[in-house]
Amino acid sequence: RALTLHQIKAAWERLPDGSRAGAGLKIGIIDTGIDAKHPAFSGEGMTAPEGFPKVSSEAFLGATNGKVIVQRSYDALNRTEPSIVDGAGHGTAVAMVAAGGRVGSQFGEMLGAAPGAWLGAYRVFGGVAGDEGSTAALLQALDDAVSDGMDVVNMSLGFYPPYREAIDPMADAVKRAVQMGVMVVKSVGNEGPDIASVDSPTVAGVGITVGSVQNDRAFAEAVSTEGLGDLLAVASTGTRPAEPVRGRLVDITGADPSGLACDPIPGESLRGAVALILRGSCFFSDKLRNAEAAGAIAAVIYTHAQDPIPFTMDVEDARLPALMVGFESGRQLKSRLAESPSTDVQLTFFPTVAFPLRGTPLSSFSSRGPTLEARISPDLVAVGQFLSTAAGTAEPLGAVYDPSGFLVAAGTS
Known part of the structure; x- marks a missing residue:
């Protein structure tokens, strides 16, 4: 460039x-x-x-x-x-x-x-x-x-x-x-x-x-989906797959009305899916373990309006790959799912996606x-x-x- x-x-x-x-x-x-x-x-x-x-x-x-x-x-x-x-x-x-x-x-x-x-x-x-x-x-x-x-x-x-x-x-x-x-x-x-x-x-x-x-332009990790393009994301301290992870995005509020994933999520409601989870109330590691137990292949955690900027999550020894996006990006993903529940996403865990400055x-x-x-x-x-x-x-x-x-x-x- x-x-x-x-x-x-x-x-x-x-x-x-x-x-x-x-x-x-x-x-x-x-x-x-x-x-x-x-x-x-x-x-x-x-x-x-x-x-x-x-x-x-x-x-x-x-x-x-x-x-x-x-x-x-x-x-x-x-x-x-x-x-x-x-x-x-x-x-x-x-x-x-x-x-x-x-x-x-x-x-x-x-x-x-x-x-x-x-x-x-x-x-x-x-x-x-x-x-x-x-x-x-x-x-x-x-x-x-x-x-x-x-x-x-x-x-x-x-x-x-x-x-x-x-x-x-x-x-x-x-x-x-x-x-x-x-x-x-x-x-x-x-x-x-x-x-x-x-x-x-x-x-x-x-x-x-x-x-x-x-x-x-700068390079960063990203959550990418049709209609929204590339959304800036930040990888966690845990698992970072070398290749992008692709899957169906699922808002966990369908199985957990709080959207927080702080408690076990029923059955295998996230089987093969990328879980969309709200930040807050419990450790990131707990959220990821609960999502993994419900069958998720990865997670996107979005932050809240009071602290809207994404950051590196300390996930301790949790194994599920995860990215954090900002509050506005999380709101956009939820709106996209409301319009098209079968939305697929791609998660890129290394800073190789270009964003304009x-x-x-x-x-x-x-x-x-x-x-x-x-x-x-x-x-x-x-x-x-x-x-x-x-x-x-x-x-x-x-x-x-x-x-x-x-x-x-x-x-x-």
Whole structure:
């Protein structure tokens, strides 16, 4: 979606082959590494340019291909175990946004801004979860990226509180890189909404600092039915089926006039159905156990007018899959059942259904200027909230991890 908001797709239409946008460009990602085995970086149809691949160890050659043409790691400077694995997943996510190839995901098709570009991985954060780094590693990585011939270098990293430019160890290195023709891009930081919250390292007034705006849609769980479309929902702490659950929606007031399901529900009145239950008077776990005992395959719990916003239900050890919807959505479902008692619903238990948002305001977490030198910052903003991208799959402790290889992320990176 961000590609459309930023007119990137419109720019592609001016090219002979938009899927090859960025061809010939080399983008260096100074970060936690890039997982070259991720399908977004398969390099299908691409060939590394002459003189590549470049690696910091012969052992890393297997982690390069026609797309990812550099794999350098700075474990000696960081005093971490030698590795090229992206333990955090952060670098993989950033690389997807910059130049990921066309790939399918649970959120739909994904494609980076410059899918035809080559990528260089400069892994400055090591350790199991990719959270151990050093200024020495950053300086060496920037020098290496320039020496390797990267056209653009991205540094989605930062330290807060910031240094003044005069004592920032990165300032001169960034200036030298820019003087040598390299475009240096850096995230402004995630210390907003306070003013003067831009983090270090500075790009010394010569690079490009980028902040985050909200996307015009967000992903969430949903209750979907004909006539009402997708209704925003929130999953419980309990069972979350990987695939959507489909079934006939039944308002339990036919068997339990209170609609609360706090007491046993007669017989098998909910056999094979999705139970519609009102919040209140007893524990969520009791409601779900009673619905399950009556034969329900799932439950939709709607909240009341006094507290109309849905939230995550703590269902303890109850096994019945359940979603919560808001008061207005619950009222709409009841009205739908009154009109059509045989209404079927689909329950999606993972945040893969898109819901529109109003406008694209600056993200609350995005750092604001001015800098300590009174410069305006950020220079640019781009979608960085409710953004679907690639994720790391190597380390569950990683900050940007999902076993599917994709997730919805937020940040100025």
